[in-house]
Amino acid sequence: MKPTTPTAFFIEKGHIMEVLDIGVPGKVIIPLFFGPGEFAVRCHPRSNLKGLDKVSGNTFTHTMIIQTLRKFPESHVYYREMRRLYHEKVQDRLRSLQTMSDQERYDHLKATQPWVLKLAEPGDIAAYLGVSKEVLRELRK
Numbered sequence: 001m002k003p004t005t006p007t008a009f010f011i012e013k014g015h016i017m018e019v020l021d022i023g024v025p026g027k028v029i030i031p032l033f034f035g036p037g038e039f040a041v042r043c044h045p046r047s048n049l050k051g052l053d054k055v056s057g058n059t060f061t062h063t064m065i066i067q068t069l070r071k072f073p074e075s076h077v078y079y080r081e082m083r084r085l086y087h088e089k090v091q092d093r094l095r096s097l098q099t100m101s102d103q104e105r106y107d108h109l110k111a112t113q114p115w116v117l118k119l120a121e122p123g124d125i126a127a128y129l130g131v132s133k134e135v136l137r138e139l140r141k
Contacts, residue, residue, distance in 0.1 A: 007041070007061055007064075007065060008060045008065075008082070009049060009057055009058070009059050010057045010058045010060065011035065011039075011055060012057045012058070013036055013054070013057070014051055014052070014054050014055030014056060015033065015034065015036075015051070015115060015119055016035075016050065016051055017030055017034070017050055017052055017120060017124060017128075018031045018047050018048070018049055019047060019048050019050050020048075021047075021048075027127075028127050029047075029127060030125075030127045031044070031093070032090070033113055033116045033120070033128070034049075038085070038089075039082050039085070039086060043090070052116075052120055092112075096108055097130065102129065102131050102139060103139055105129050106136075106139040106140075109125075
């Protein structure tokens with residue numbers, strides 16, 4: 001990783017989704033959605049963060065994080081909390097993919113991040129849930 005590579009984006013306002021283009025026309029993977037107060041972290045070097053609405057916040061590079069941790073040792077508490085919350089989000093996502101049915105994943109998304117259903121395109125929601133657009137239409141009924 002280059003020292004100037006953006007590592008995280010703190011979202012002050014707006015919503016972001018991570019998009020992984022797998023090189024097949026019309027096919028993407030949507031690993032995670034992020035909202036205000038969260039640190040958006042890309043899970044894969046070839047993924048991109050895409051705003052779902054007007055987004056404002058701050059980008060942090062690897063170098064900035066290391067310098068801050070060295071200069072302000074008390075910042076380790078905040079850094080650990082940021083990492084913990086991100087890892088919980090990833091674990092929740094993995095658990096949903098491994099243990100939930102399509103309907104359960106949809107209901108979980110609706111309960112935990114209802115804004116996704118209003119802001120994201122149906123194709124992106126379907127990609128996140130791992131279903132086709134047709135199945136998504138059925139899940140919404």
